[in-house]
Amino acid sequence: MTPRYTELQLDALRELANIASGNAATSLAQMLGREVELNVPRVLALPLADAVEACGSPEDSTTSVVIPLEGDVTGVVLLLIEPQGAEALCALLGVDAWDEIGESALREIGNILGTSCLNALASMTGLHLEPRPPHLTTDMLGAIVSSLALTTTASAELVLVLDSELTVADEPCSISFVLLPTEGGVSDLLAPLGLAEAA
Amino acid sequence: MGTVRMGEIEVSKRTGEELVARGLGSCIGLALIDRSSGVAGMAHIVLPESGGHAPSSEPGKFADTGVPALIAQMQQAGAVPRRLDAVMAGGARMFALGEMDIGARNAEAVKAGLTRAGLRLRAADTGGNRGRTLRLTVGEFEVTVKEAGGEPVTLLDAGQGSAFKRQVARA
Numbered sequence: 001m002t003p004r005y006t007e008l009q010l011d012a013l014r015e016l017a018n019i020a021s022g023n024a025a026t027s028l029a030q031m032l033g034r035e036v037e038l039n040v041p042r043v044l045a046l047p048l049a050d051a052v053e054a055c056g057s058p059e060d061s062t063t064s065v066v067i068p069l070e071g072d073v074t075g076v077v078l079l080l081i082e083p084q085g086a087e088a089l090c091a092l093l094g095v096d097a098w099d100e101i102g103e104s105a106l107r108e109i110g111n112i113l114g115t116s117c118l119n120a121l122a123s124m125t126g127l128h129l130e131p132r133p134p135h136l137t138t139d140m141l142g143a144i145v146s147s148l149a150l151t152t153t154a155s156a157e158l159v160l161v162l163d164s165e166l167t168v169a170d171e172p173c174s175i176s177f178v179l180l181p182t183e184g185g186v187s188d189l190l191a192p193l194g195l196a197e198a199a
Numbered sequence: 200m201g202t203v204r205m206g207e208i209e210v211s212k213r214t215g216e217e218l219v220a221r222g223l224g225s226c227i228g229l230a231l232i233d234r235s236s237g238v239a240g241m242a243h244i245v246l247p248e249s250g251g252h253a254p255s256s257e258p259g260k261f262a263d264t265g266v267p268a269l270i271a272q273m274q275q276a277g278a279v280p281r282r283l284d285a286v287m288a289g290g291a292r293m294f295a296l297g298e299m300d301i302g303a304r305n306a307e308a309v310k311a312g313l314t315r316a317g318l319r320l321r322a323a324d325t326g327g328n329r330g331r332t333l334r335l336t337v338g339e340f341e342v343t344v345k346e347a348g349g350e351p352v353t354l355l356d357a358g359q360g361s362a363f364k365r366q367v368a369r370a
Contacts, residue, residue, distance in 0.1 A: 142222020
C-alpha cells in the first residue's frame with residue numbers, strides 16, 4: 001500500500017525540517033565563522049525517480065556526506081555539496097578538500113550538522129535519535145540519492161524528501177541538507193505531534 | 200527521449216538515437232540489441248523482485264518483470280528474441296549501509312532473467328562502489344559505460360561486439 005500524507009502532516013514535517021536545518025545552519029555558521037543563509041525547506045513525497053531528480057541532475061558529480069540514523073527513527077541525513085563548494089568549505093577551514101585531512105574535515109562537518117539536526121528533532125518530538133559515523137563519497141548525484149532512497153523504502157513507491165539549502169555567505173558554496181526518513185520513520189516523527197494517522 | 204529514467208523501458212529503431220541510463224547506483228541498466236532488425240532497447244531496473252504485484256504501469260522497475268517486458272516490447276518493434284545481445288552495467292554498493300546489498304541482488308536477478316529468456320550476456324560491468332552511466336547508440340549499436348569522473352569504456356563495440364566482462368571487487 002502506498003503511504004499518503006495529508007497537507008497537515010506535510011506542514012508538520014516542513015516545520016520539523018525547518019527547525020532541524022535551522023539548528024544545522026547555526027552550527028555550520030559557528031564552525032566556519034561565517035553567516036549561513038537558509039531557505040524554506042521543501043517537503044516532497046514523490047515516486048522514486050521523481051524524488052531523485054528533484055535533488056538535481058543524475059549525472060552531476062556531487063560530494064555527499066551520509067549520516068545514517070538509528071534509534072526511535074531510522075533513515076539518513078544527507079549533505080549534497082557541489083565539488084566546488086566542498087573545496088570552498090575546506091578552504092574556509094584551512095585544509096585541502098581532496099586529501100585525507102579534507103575528507104575528515106568534510107565528515108566532521110557532516111557529523112556536526114547531522115547531530116545538531118537530530119538534537120532539534122529529538123527535542124521537538126521527544127524521540128531518541130542517534131547518528132552513526134558518516135560516509136563520504138564524491139560520485140554521480142543520481143547514483144548516490146537513488147541508492148540511499150532504496151534503503152528507506154521497501155516498496156520504492158513513494159519517497160519522502162525533506163530538503164533545504166544552506167548557503168555560506170560570500171562563498172560559492174551551498175549545501176543541500178536532505179533528510180530521508182524510512183517509511184516507518186515518517187509516522188514515528190509524526191506520532192509525538194499527534195499526526196500519525198494517515199488520511 | 201533518450202534518457203531512460205528509473206523504472207522505465209525504452210525501445211528504438213531510429214538510427215543515431217541514444218538510449219541512456221544516467222547515474223546508476225545500485226540500479227541496473229540493461230541494454231538489448233538485435234543488429235539484424237536494427238532494434239535496441241534499454242531498461243533501468245531498480246529492484247530484483249516485484250513480489251508478484253508489480254504495477255502494470257511500471258514493469259521495468261523490477262528485474263523479474265523488467266527483463267521479459269523489455270524483450271516483449273522489442274519483439275513488437277520487430278526484434279527476434281534469440282538474436283538479442285545483452286549488456287548490463289550498475290549494481291554498485293554505493294554505501295556500506297544495512298545488511299542488504301541491493302546492487303548485487305539486482306545484478307543476479309537480471310542475469311537470472313536473461314538466462315530464463317535464453318539470452319546471451321555479452322558484456323557486463325557490475326559491482327564496486329561507483330556510480331555509472333550506460334549509453335547505447337541505435338544503429339551503430341555501440342554500448343559504453345562511464346563511471347563518475349571517468350572516461351567512457353566500450354562494453355560492446357559497433358562491429359562484431361567485444362565481450363567485456365568485469366565484476367568489480369568490493370573495496
